[in-house]
Amino acid sequence: MSLDELRDSWNELASKDAFQAVLTRSAPTRRRWDPEAFFRTGVDEVEFILHRVRELGVERGSARALDFGCGLGRVSQALCRHFERVDGVDIAAAMIERARTFNRFPDSCTYHLNETADLRLFADRTFDFVYSNITLQHIEPDYSRGYIEEFFRVLEPGGVAVFQLPSELVPDVRPRTRSSHALPREACRAVIEAPTALRCAPGAVIPLQIIVRNAGTETWSATSDHEGPYSVRLGNHWRRRFWRTVRFDDRRAALPHDVAPGETATMGLPVTAPETAGTYVLELDMVQENVRWFAQVGSKPSRTRVTIDPALAPGTVEGLPKFMQMHGIPRPEVEALVAAGGGRLLAVDDDDAPGPSWRSYRYIAQRSR
Numbered sequence: 050m051s052l053d054e055l056r057d058s059w060n061e062l063a064s065k066d067a068f069q070a071v072l073t074r075s076a077p078t079r080r081r082w083d084p085e086a087f088f089r090t091g092v093d094e095v096e097f098i099l100h101r102v103r104e105l106g107v108e109r110g111s112a113r114a115l116d117f118g119c120g121l122g123r124v125s126q127a128l129c130r131h132f133e134r135v136d137g138v139d140i141a142a143a144m145i146e147r148a149r150t151f152n153r154f155p156d157s158c159t160y161h162l163n164e165t166a167d168l169r170l171f172a173d174r175t176f177d178f179v180y181s182n183i184t185l186q187h188i189e190p191d192y193s194r195g196y197i198e199e200f201f202r203v204l205e206p207g208g209v210a211v212f213q214l215p216s217e218l219v220p221d222v223r224p225r226t227r228s229s230h231a232l233p234r235e236a237c238r239a240v241i242e243a244p245t246a247l248r249c250a251p252g253a254v255i256p257l258q259i260i261v262r263n264a265g266t267e268t269w270s271a272t273s274d275h276e277g278p279y280s281v282r283l284g285n286h287w288r289r290r291f292w293r294t295v296r297f298d299d300r301r302a303a304l305p306h307d308v309a310p311g312e313t314a315t316m317g318l319p320v321t322a323p324e325t326a327g328t329y330v331l332e333l334d335m336v337q338e339n340v341r342w343f344a345q346v347g348s349k350p351s352r353t354r355v356t357i358d359p360a361l362a363p364g365t366v367e368g369l370p371k372f373m374q375m376h377g378i379p380r381p382e383v384e385a386l387v388a389a390g391g392g393r394l395l396a397v398d399d400d401d402a403p404g405p406s407w408r409s410y411r412y413i414a415q416r417s418r
Contacts, residue, residue, distance in 0.1 A: 052140065052192060056164055058371040059141035067147050071120040071183075084151070091123035092130075098180065098211055099131060105395045107415060109209045110177030117168075117196065117212075118184025119160060122148035129154040132178065136171070138163040166192050168199040175203045181212040183402050186409070190378050194386060201390030204416040210392065211414075213400050215377030215407040223306035228270035228279040236267035237343040239335040241283075241351040247331075247368040249322050250361040256369070257318045259283060259333060263308045264348075269335075271304035278339045280304075283316050287323060288330040295323060301336065322357055329355045375403055380410060393417040 062069075068082035072090065102109060112133050116125040119137030121144060128135045135158045139145050148160045161170060179200045185193040193214065200210045242260040249255060261283060263269055269281040282303055287296040299320040308314050323329060334350035335343040344350045361367070378386075380397065387394050392414040400409040 051189075052164065052166060055188065056140045056142075059139075059144060061371050064143055067121055067144060071123060087121075088123055088126055088151070091125075091127040094182070095124060095127035095131065095180075101396070101398070102209055102211070102413065105413065107209055107395065108207075110205060110207065113176050114178040114180065115171070115176045115203065117179065117181035117200070119148060120144050122151055122158070122160065124180060124182065125158055125160070126151070126153060128178075128180070129158050133157060135159075136161060136176075138168070138170075140164055166195055168196070168203055171203045173202055174205045177205055177208045179204055179208070179210040179212070182411075183213065185212060185214045186375055186377070186403055186407075188376060190376055193376070193378060194382075197383070197386045198390050201387070201392050201414075201416050204392075206416050206418060208416050209395075209413065210387075210416070211411065213402055213409065213411045214383060215375065215403045215409040216380045216383075217377055217408055218406060219408050221306060221406065225271045226307055227272045228281075231279060231340040232265070232267055232269075232281075232337050234346040236265035236269075237335070237337065237341065237346050238263075238265040238348045239343050240264050240349075241333050241335070243331075243333050243351040244353050244368055244370060246354045246356075247366065248356045248358055248361070249366040250363050251322065251324045251326060251357050251359055253322045253361075253364050253366050255320050255322060255331075255355075255366050257320060257333075258370075259302075259316050259318055259351075260313055261308070261316055261335065262313045263310050265310060267310065269304060269308045271307050280338050281308075282336055282338060283318055284334060284336050284342075285318065285320050286332040286334070288332055289327070292330075295329070322355065324357075326357045326359045329357065331355050375407065377403075377407060377409070383410075383412060387412065387414045391416055391418045 068087050114128045114132040114135045116137040119125045119139045122137055125135050125137035137160045142162050145160045145162045152158055240262040272280040282301040284298045284301040286294055286298055289295050302316045302318040304314055331353040332350050394414045396413040398411040400411045403409050
């Protein structure tokens with residue numbers, strides 16, 4: 050994803066729910082963020098990070114700090130309690146605009162739109178402290194390498210940089226078991242999150258990414274055998290007026306792992322739009338193969354209104370939610386980047402921000418020259 054694409058994605062996410070875009074709530078408990086609670090997480094985070102720096106015996110300056118990937122200013126505002134001046138930078142104009150409305154320290158906190166692959170708006174040796182969390186993980190490595198180099202360029206000698214970045218994917222060791230029985234009715238309950246409306250060209254392939262929660266009473270077993278009996282999968286139906294079925298389904302997606310009651314799974318399901326123009330309903334439901342569709346016993350399927358528009362260019366799909374890509378740089382390479390920038394690595398702490406699929410670290414380094 051280019052920087053322009055990244056900028057557009059973040060602007061779109063910010064226009065829908067900027068709080069959720071910055072800090073994603075888990076599907077089972079998702080609700081809108083209370084602004085006070087949202088910014089309180091920044092206070093807790095900064096207190097923890099600065100305490101960790103003190104534990105390492107570092108005497109940092111307190112004149113000026115940089116929050117890279119500031120979003121709504123969740124961390125920038127908290128840094129104002131510890132530094133005389135704070136600068137927040139972000140690639141999304143929508144985020145910067147909102148951050149300015151939440152700025153409680155207008156005399157000491159400034160937000161900057163930065164759409165370039167560097168930090169040229171700041172001179173060398175400007176900051177005592179540089180901080181970045183849950184930002185570099187969404188940037189292509191070619192860009193994030195450059196930003197890490199920039200962190201050390203803009204640091205004062207003796208200044209400290211703290212930044213988080215995934216290293217590599219880890220194998221998914223969650224169980225994939227085979228069921229030997231039909232699920233009871235009360236186990237066939239699902240909450241399916243899908244777009245509410247889409248517009249696409251006739252015959253376009255719609256690459257859906259669907260979040261499914263097990264709202265039933267038993268674990269759904271995943272099986273690697275595509276024809277395995279009793280496996281639980283995600284499928285779809287295309288309907289028109291009066292719920293008339295025009296296509297029973299396109300294909301079915303297997304669970305990536307066993308899903309216990311209350312747990313969620315993200316599933317990719319590419320479906321093909323009808324060729325005839327008009328308005329359709331794309332219905333998504335879980336099915337236990339050779340047994341039943343969950344809707345047959347009262348589970349609520351998701352329904353997406355899809356408009357087939359022949360005026361759109363072939364293959365066009367509009368209205369899909371943005372999903373931020375995850376990227377990493379291997380730890381040895383990051384350590385080499387720190388050294389090349391004149392940094393001395395103080396600590397590398399384990400980090401769980403990207404979730405269980407990634408091995409991730411928080412790097413704490415001091416500019417030594």
